[in-house]
Amino acid sequence: MTPLEAIYLHLPFCAHICPFCAFSVRRDDPAKHSPYLKALEKEWAQWGRRDLDYSQVKSLYFGGGTPSRLTLDELSHLLALLLQRLPRLPLATSIEVNPEDVTKDYAQGLWNLGFRRVSIGMQSLQARLLEQMERGHSPTQNLRAYDLLRQAGFAEVNIDLLFGVPGQSESEFQQDLQGMIALRPDHFSLYLLNLEERTKIAKRPAWRNWLKEEEENLADWYLRACEQLEQAGLRQYEVSNFALLGKESLQNCSNWERKNYLALGQGAQGWLSPRRYGNHPRWVDYHTALNQGRAPWEYSEKLTPQAEKEEELMIGLRRREGLSVDWLHGLAREGKPSWPQWVAVLRAEGLAEQGEGLKLSRRGLLVADEVALWLATRLLP
Amino acid sequence: MTFTLETQQHIRNFCIIAHIDHGKSTLADRILEFTGAIGDRDKQAQFLDNMDIERERGITIKAQTVSIEYQAKDGQTYFLNLIDTPGHVDFTYEVSRSLAACEGALLVVDAAQGVEAQTLANVYLAVDQDLEILPVLNKIDLPAAEPDRVAQEIEEIVGIDTTEAVRASAKAGIGIQEILEQVVAKIPAPAGPLNEPLRCLIFDSWFDPYVGIIILFRVMSGVLPAKSTIRFMISGKDYHLTELGKFTPFKKEVSALHAGEVGYFAAGIKTIADVKIGDTVTLAHNPAATPLQGYHEIKPMVFSGVYPVDSTDFPELKEALQKLTLNDSAIRFEAETSAALGFGFRCGFLGLLHMEIVQERLEREFNLDLLITSPTVVYEVERTKGKMLKIENPADLPNPTEITEIREPFVAANVIIPKEYIGIVMKLCLEKRGLQQEMDYLSDTRVSLKYEMPLNEIVYNFFDQLKSMTQGYASFDYELIDYRKSDLVKMDILLNGEIIDALSIISHKDKVYYRGRELVKKLKELIPKQMFEIPIQAAIGAKIVARETISAMRKNVTAKCYGGDISRKRKLLDRQKKGKKRMKQFGKVEVPQEAFLAILKIGGKD
Numbered sequence: 001m002t003p004l005e006a007i008y009l010h011l012p013f014c015a016h017i018c019p020f021c022a023f024s025v026r027r028d029d030p031a032k033h034s035p036y037l038k039a040l041e042k043e044w045a046q047w048g049r050r051d052l053d054y055s056q057v058k059s060l061y062f063g064g065g066t067p068s069r070l071t072l073d074e075l076s077h078l079l080a081l082l083l084q085r086l087p088r089l090p091l092a093t094s095i096e097v098n099p100e101d102v103t104k105d106y107a108q109g110l111w112n113l114g115f116r117r118v119s120i121g122m123q124s125l126q127a128r129l130l131e132q133m134e135r136g137h138s139p140t141q142n143l144r145a146y147d148l149l150r151q152a153g154f155a156e157v158n159i160d161l162l163f164g165v166p167g168q169s170e171s172e173f174q175q176d177l178q179g180m181i182a183l184r185p186d187h188f189s190l191y192l193l194n195l196e197e198r199t200k201i202a203k204r205p206a207w208r209n210w211l212k213e214e215e216e217n218l219a220d221w222y223l224r225a226c227e228q229l230e231q232a233g234l235r236q237y238e239v240s241n242f243a244l245l246g247k248e249s250l251q252n253c254s255n256w257e258r259k260n261y262l263a264l265g266q267g268a269q270g271w272l273s274p275r276r277y278g279n280h281p282r283w284v285d286y287h288t289a290l291n292q293g294r295a296p297w298e299y300s301e302k303l304t305p306q307a308e309k310e311e312e313l314m315i316g317l318r319r320r321e322g323l324s325v326d327w328l329h330g331l332a333r334e335g336k337p338s339w340p341q342w343v344a345v346l347r348a349e350g351l352a353e354q355g356e357g358l359k360l361s362r363r364g365l366l367v368a369d370e371v372a373l374w375l376a377t378r379l380l381p
Numbered sequence: 382m383t384f385t386l387e388t389q390q391h392i393r394n395f396c397i398i399a400h401i402d403h404g405k406s407t408l409a410d411r412i413l414e415f416t417g418a419i420g421d422r423d424k425q426a427q428f429l430d431n432m433d434i435e436r437e438r439g440i441t442i443k444a445q446t447v448s449i450e451y452q453a454k455d456g457q458t459y460f461l462n463l464i465d466t467p468g469h470v471d472f473t474y475e476v477s478r479s480l481a482a483c484e485g486a487l488l489v490v491d492a493a494q495g496v497e498a499q500t501l502a503n504v505y506l507a508v509d510q511d512l513e514i515l516p517v518l519n520k521i522d523l524p525a526a527e528p529d530r531v532a533q534e535i536e537e538i539v540g541i542d543t544t545e546a547v548r549a550s551a552k553a554g555i556g557i558q559e560i561l562e563q564v565v566a567k568i569p570a571p572a573g574p575l576n577e578p579l580r581c582l583i584f585d586s587w588f589d590p591y592v593g594i595i596i597l598f599r600v601m602s603g604v605l606p607a608k609s610t611i612r613f614m615i616s617g618k619d620y621h622l623t624e625l626g627k628f629t630p631f632k633k634e635v636s637a638l639h640a641g642e643v644g645y646f647a648a649g650i651k652t653i654a655d656v657k658i659g660d661t662v663t664l665a666h667n668p669a670a671t672p673l674q675g676y677h678e679i680k681p682m683v684f685s686g687v688y689p690v691d692s693t694d695f696p697e698l699k700e701a702l703q704k705l706t707l708n709d710s711a712i713r714f715e716a717e718t719s720a721a722l723g724f725g726f727r728c729g730f731l732g733l734l735h736m737e738i739v740q741e742r743l744e745r746e747f748n749l750d751l752l753i754t755s756p757t758v759v760y761e762v763e764r765t766k767g768k769m770l771k772i773e774n775p776a777d778l779p780n781p782t783e784i785t786e787i788r789e790p791f792v793a794a795n796v797i798i799p800k801e802y803i804g805i806v807m808k809l810c811l812e813k814r815g816l817q818q819e820m821d822y823l824s825d826t827r828v829s830l831k832y833e834m835p836l837n838e839i840v841y842n843f844f845d846q847l848k849s850m851t852q853g854y855a856s857f858d859y860e861l862i863d864y865r866k867s868d869l870v871k872m873d874i875l876l877n878g879e880i881i882d883a884l885s886i887i888s889h890k891d892k893v894y895y896r897g898r899e900l901v902k903k904l905k906e907l908i909p910k911q912m913f914e915i916p917i918q919a920a921i922g923a924k925i926v927a928r929e930t931i932s933a934m935r936k937n938v939t940a941k942c943y944g945g946d947i948s949r950k951r952k953l954l955d956r957q958k959k960g961k962k963r964m965k966q967f968g969k970v971e972v973p974q975e976a977f978l979a980i981l982k983i984g985g986k987d
Contacts, residue, residue: 342969378966
């Protein structure tokens with residue numbers, strides 16, 4: 001029996017597609033909820049024929065898209081489905097919500113359904129920036145959603161803050177940051193805007209140029225923000241993730257430690273060691289496969305030990321706990337460890353911290369992708 | 382059929398001169414189709430330019446030549462030999478030998494684009510050799526075609542009459558018969574005497590794995606029977622013919638070839654170095670008294686280091702170079718080592734474009750990732766002790782205190798340009814230390830400038846600058862004249878404090894500061910930002926003459942790396958890793974291939 005630690009459920013509906021989003025999403029149409037739920041049901045049924053052990057599942061995560069586009073009834077239906085095989089809903093049963101969807105009843109309803117952790121896509125507390133990000137909510141709605149969810153009983157709340165939009169000043173960013181810290185969230189996601197391919201902003205030279213020209217400044221904003229978050233007790237445990245002690249996202253940590261997890265829904269990607277699979281990101285492909293009784297996979301691949309090492313390197317560098325000495329020793333080729341010389345270079349440049357193993361400094365975290373590539377070129381064949 | 386003077390009167394030897402993309406290969410194919418030399422069955426996209434065939438054979442046919450029969454409107458059959466020519470300034474000598482085998486040339490010009498500089502150099506060569514030039518305005522079916530304007534341009538720039546220029550579209554098959562009729566009517570028949578001793582002009586050769594070297598030639602006088610023992614007059618070697626024939630375009634063996642005819646032979650020759658383009662073939666038992674005029678020894682003029690990016694590819698590189706020399710006798714190579722780049726080869730080329738072609742072939746046909754260092758010329762160095770040294774690699778230049786004199790090669794350069802560019806071109810030549818010799822008006826609009834110039838200045842992108850400042854209308858040619866004493870120094874480049882010997886250059890003292898500044902600036906552009914600051918310095922001896930700093934990359938991390946992102950990110954890492962492997966690592970610093978040729982990318986403003 002393959003033990004599962006987490007389950008991810010992807011709900012692709014969004015009232016409006018954000019211009020920076022590269023996930024598998026679609027414009028919300030309530031008429032499409034029912035066919036999508038039926039498809040999820042089929043996919044879930046397919047997994048039922050596999051020899052999986054659901055008894056140890058610690059985290060259940062409804063992500064998107066915008067899961068809060070679903071009604072409480074629809075969510076209830078999905079949870080009931082999952083409970084066919086899960087002994088109970090785990091404590092870390094999380095859902096992502098958009099502020100404009102949160103009413104008093106909805107907040108209370110989520111709690112009553114068994115959700116215990118909620119992630120609010122606030123992004124900013126300023127109307128101008130929210131508009132630029134094409135978010136459909138106001139600063140007031142942000143604050144209201146936060147209060148309603150707290151009142152409903154949620155003791156674990158994450159806030160997303162996105163920064164780096166063209167024309168933004170550091171004082172505007174600071175207003176957002178300080179305003180959100182003042183709400184005393186348990187978990188904080190600080191996202192420095194990325195230009196993902198196949199997004200609307202990737203086609204806007206203004207955004208591309210801004211990010212390039214402001215690289216130095218944005219990097220400095222990030223470094224200062226990390227300090228402030230730490231001072232507020234939100235400890236950084238990954239490039240973009242901060243949490244009060246013990247409130248780190250179980251879903252994240254389990255994924256990063258490469259524990260088995262099931263992913264359901266279009267575009268969702270799961271890991272059942274040593275195999276990664278990804279569902280079709282397009283609606284038609286996902287539905288067609290399920291209607292024909294096939295697995296809705298776009299790919300399913302067995303990772304080579306080499307690819308596993310690459311994943312571990314890439315993920316390890318992003319985490320504040322870094323890579324252990326044992327892991328690094330495992331890279332020695334023909335018994336010759338060459339990593340100490342490269343780790344020494346990173347330390348000398350202030351990109352890694354002193355001490356055992358390899359832990360990137362904050363400045364190092366800002367170039368974690370580059371460090372991963374640099375080390376992979378030197379240490380992995 | 383017996384070959385008589387009457388037969389000879391029905392031969393027409395001609396070539397096609399055209400700029401790349403102006404339709405040379407398509408026209409050649411149409412001619413083959415029209416005359417029935419190839420049927421539909423044989424029709425490939427472009428028969429005479431078929432790289433796939435070349436690849437299958439693992440060799441490259443530099444030029445293809447075909448013998449075809451044409452039934453003209455006058456009811457008589459003519460024997461046409463279409464002789465292909467390589468089309469580049471570095472191969473001027475080879476082109477001149479191909480032209481020497483012809484009595485006429487089709488000048489094919491794109492009716493939408495007009496005359497291009499590259500065409501001009503070859504047309505002038507053809508004019509010099511008294512070939513009959515038949516202008517053809519091609520692509521007249523294009524909406525943008527302006528045949529009248531282009532005809533006018535040909536008259537002005539080339540100086541030939543275009544009233545009877547054929548308006549054609551090789552692609553659409555328009556005007557092919559007209560072209561062939563003009564070939565028959567206007568190009569003179571060859572005139573070589575049949576009863577004199579044999580003299581054949583070699584104008585091309587290549588290696589064939591089955592029969593050894595195949596030689597293309599034109600019989601200038603006498604008769605060459607199959608199975609003869611022949612003699613190369615320059616190299617003095619004798620061989621017994623194993624095969625004599627024509628390409629129709631398929632190989633067709635014949636019993637003899639006569640004055641005026643074009644064909645090929647094989648004689649079990651193993652190495653291309655034994656066959657010299659321009660050499661004269663005669664019969665061993667009845668040799669001609671003197672070889673044909675116009676033979677030159679081909680000497681590499683430009684040298685550069687060629688290194689594998691991955692040092693374990695060294696044996697593959699060696700093998701690839703050996704294979705290339707099977708059909709390119711102009712390449713020289715010799716193993717060398719660089720402190721920065723490891724094991725590689727110092728290679729000699731005819732010129733910069735020859736260098737580029739070789740690089741491209743090595744990378745494409747042999748799938749190698751290469752680092753090519755800055756091209757350099759050969760310097761003569763007199764020392765306080767010991768013999769004179771010939772320096773082909775700047776890194777080998779002895780310490781200045783051991784040098785009494787350095788000499789550099791000078792060339793006679795000839796630049797032909799439309800007159801409106803005289804000012805800027807003269808300024809460029811002056812900047813390149815050129816000494817003006819002559820200036821002639823070739824026509825109302827065209828001017829020929831003659832300079833004596835150090836070759837060293839030419840290899841540092843003179844031709845590129847010349848082309849760009851004249852919108853491509855300049856044609857350029859040069860010839861080595863002598864070695865002259867010169868005030869030259871070596872400049873080193875340091876990356877992150879370490880000398881990268883492969884980036885060292887030798888430059889004139891007056892230019893070295895400028896070059897140093899420009900070179901470090903260009904390197905700053907070419908070397909991507911890395912996680913650390915990278916100082917780039919130019920130094921003469923211990924003295925730093927220029928410095929730039931590549932600032933450290935501050936941000937390269939994706940915001941989100943959750944369960945759904947891991948696979949995509951890992952695949953991206955894999956792809957980027959492959960890209961990085963094409964860069965050269967110097968410790969923590971990575972340098973892309975093109976940085977080693979940075980000197981060629983420096984702009985023109987001194």
